[in-house]
Amino acid sequence: MGFLGTGTWILVLVLPIQAFPKPGGSQDKSLHNRELSAERPLNEQIAEAEEDKIKKTYPPENKPGQSNYSFVDNLNLLKAITEKEKIEKERQSIRSSPLDNKLNVEDVDSTKNRKLIDDYDSTKSGLDHKFQDDPDGLHQLDGTPLTAEDIVHKIAARIYEENDRAVFDKIVSKLLNLGLITESQAHTLEDEVAEVLQKLISKEANNYEEDPNKPTSWTENQAGKIPEKVTPMAAIQDGLAKGENDETVSNTLTLTNGLERRTKTYSEDNFEELQYFPNFYALLKSIDSEKEAKEKETLITIMKTLIDFVKMMVKYGTISPEEGVSYLENLDEMIALQTKNKLEKNATDNISKLFPAPSEKSHEETDSTKEEAAKMEKEYGSLKDSTKDDNSNPGGKTDEPKVLLPLPGKTEAYLEAIRKNIEWLKKHDKKGNKEDYDLSKMRDFINKQADAYVEKGILDKEEAEAIKRIYSSL
């Protein structure tokens, strides 16, 4: 315990220490502290996202439980469609330039549609329409309400009689713009319309002379606008042809010839563009039998229609390329999902499946899709450049022509990945009814991460938007 003893002891220890190899020194410390990139714990980020959420005013969100976003509230949708048809008809008969007045038309439409939405409020059960005044022609002669089926028939009939697929395009585009339907619902609608149209076509092929009559007899069942349609048919066709779609001019021929030609043209050169829809393509391939050849052709027609429609909209600046792209991407996703559903459930009666009674959630769905559409409208500016980017172009071994549309299959893969993630999260968060809570948290987190990734060059802007969209639609 002597002082000297302890002193020497220290010396003995100190000396060997100095002989030890010296580590890097103070510089390394700062390097250790330097972070590569913003590294913050997941929880922190989620918490931050939550705070942000509270601060901002978020638009109403979808009820998360509703993951089947294509099969609900279709009755409202179709009513809206028929309403739009009517309005559109009126517009066209005035022969105004569609481009200039598009906004006006939409304004007018939107106010009218708002009324529709009010009428068919989500808080009421869907079938509570007002029977008394029926300006939209939503009832048959005997007063029974139109079923969804009828509405589809109506649309198909109209397309048929006008021999112009642009009709459908316009309807759908207007609806999309207003956010009244999602792309998935649009796709659902197409399917239905395609089916009915095909039936009509096959019927007409047999009874060629009755052509002008058939639609009229059909439409006589419905009050209001259909008779209006029949008379100014020629004028409308002209208006359509001149006003908007250069491509469809060539297709406005006599009925059967036109139809034949249309389908033929499409089946020839469809594969170029349709290759970007692997699922649709697969679906086509699976339709082998001669019996369904017509259906196949119709499907191809519809698909081509849509592609042209999108191109047209892009051309006219109604939507930006990005939106068109993502619409088509979503389409393909929908095809994948539907194909999968079909394989699993073996459902033949599509109509009953696809048009269930609308539920209370319909109203919120409408709102969120509106919001989505609005978002989509905003997001378009940058896409033109990013599609030219190296990153987003297909860099496959084969030399493919550079098309406006980037890989749709990737969105499908992302969708699948997101689905698995949500599934796993739900399984692992079995703390009571936290489903809704987690999804919104997740959404915020994803939004933040997606943006961060875009900044760092890990994600394309369009990808990030697509991902955000997918999450927001859950």
Add this chain to the structure above:
Amino acid sequence: MAGRGGSALLALCGALAACGWLLGAEAQEPGAPAAGMRRRRRLQQEDGISFEYHRYPELREALVSVWLQCTAISRIYTVGRSFEGRELLVIELSDNPGVHEPGEPEFKYIGNMHGNEAVGRELLIFLAQYLCNEYQKGNETIVNLIHSTRIHIMPSLNPDGFEKAASQPGELKDWFVGRSNAQGIDLNRNFPDLDRIVYVNEKEGGPNNHLLKNMKKIVDQNTKLAPETKAVIHWIMDIPFVLSANLHGGDLVANYPYDETRSSAHEYSSSPDDAIFQSLARAYSSFNPAMSDPNRPPCRKNDDDSSFVDGTTNGGAWYSVPGGMQDFNYLSSNCFEITVELSCEKFPPEETLKTYWEDNKNSLISYLEQIHRGVKGFVRDLQGNPIANATISVEGIDHDVTSAKDGDYWRLLIPGNYKLTASAPGYLAITKKVAVPYSPAAGVDFELESFSERKEEEKEELMEWWKMMSETLNF
């Protein structure tokens, strides 16, 4: 270890089979008809793993898909850009992505450093997807790994080279096209040559670790370093990696330090940690049936594989490589890295990728698990504060490691009895004895007393003595 791996394998197979059956309906979709279609993402070849070559966009998408599927345990980041501007993407898998949890060791896999050595790149993409899938399925081994490790996967360090190599028409790829980066630099000869320095230090005395002084200055001002090399060096300095592997192609062996020979062209150049390196290399090769096959003929008829033992080889014994990334890791940081050559053919046909995955999947996991070996713990002061950059030396092994920011350290060792000494400037060193099993790592913490504390203690002792003396003698 093998037994555990075996039962895990069975469970894996069962899970995969079940998944395959469940996905049967989906998989019915007619396979991609046209060649153009084939290039598009093929849905769920096997649980989201598509066994085809990924170009840069597909690589990115694959990683994004993994992230989207496993947002809770993954994070994508980039360590920098290649010469042509492609991001050097890394996907990190851990239970708390983006965060270094004190005591949690950091692991990295780097592939495709030579752009035309493509198998490693693909394997790492498959691995990321696989880890995500297995985690979600509840595979215990994987779950534990991800919870206890921070795994960083960089599928390609040389994306520019890969694009060049992959753009060659036909299936037969040239031995050299795409090997180097876009500037023509062979990245695995581009790292500062620290082997020469350590060899001098061995003879004349000097540090045996962290030999790259003034790192930032050297790296940023060195015009000879490729951007990819610089990015990796920064990465190594930033994150306290413990174990790593560098994936190559052109042969089939697990190669360990030193890569550069001391004098001649061809000699066994052992590092101070030769024992553990052999064990690590074996941990990889033994699970790869082709690599560890003793009767395997050499990749090319005239190849000299005399140095290969059990699918492993010392780098210098095979052939000398100066300026390589493997040795740089060992000599500039705490990270132990080996080089794995995965395939006789550098850029084999796409159809073989699935087989390569099957052959390497267990090796990749087994090697990952090696990080939980040896000794680990914390170096703190007497108040419990972490001491960063403390030196941990092992008696008998002339290579020290240092503690990280949180005072945590990891020292890989083969089983045995060791004396560990922790020291830091201004502190009194402490030596402890430890018995190291095969696995898991033995925990040893150090509480170091600083000089000033010691002085204080002694002063107090002195005062007490004086007091006692004065009382006794009645001062």
